[in-house]
Amino acid sequence: MDKLILPNGVLLGEVSKIIAEGKDVAFTPKGNSMLPFIYGGKDSVIITAAPSVKVGDIVLVKIDGKYLLHRIYELDGDKLTLMGDGNIRGTEACMKSDVVGRVREIRREGKAIVPGDGSLWRKLLPYRRYILGIYRRVFPSRVQKLD
Secondary structure, three states, X not given: OOOOOOOHHHHHHHHHXXXXXXXXXXXXXXXXXXXOOOOOOOOEEEEEOOOOOXXXXXXXXXXXXXXXXXXXXXXXXXXXXXXXXXXXXXOEEEEHHHEXXXXXXXXXXXXXXXXXXXXXXXXXXXXXXXXXXXXXXXOHHHOOOOO
């Protein structure tokens, strides 16, 4: 099968439309913001509609015209605070209405992985800098080189 590479805005705009029609969508995300749980450029994710979300879900959101695939860290009414698993600081805020869909499954080397809620990883936030530093040195092939 040929691989089609599209700019995020184009690809994820189409993904949003398909999910709004009630269908699940698979695509390969870019970047390292979800390491070590999603390998950018290598793993694919299955996104499904998300009529409800909870802390720990990995969601695709559209904020200010840009798409992000990050984990929900806090939920306060309709307000969400998001952070990528591969990030050591910095969060994004959005509303539930900005959620395009939720990651139902991660596909890695032909295997299906159901994402957990990341509760232990979220608790390790103060130590994440060191853990990710070691991870990137031990598994350099899993880190996507961005141009």
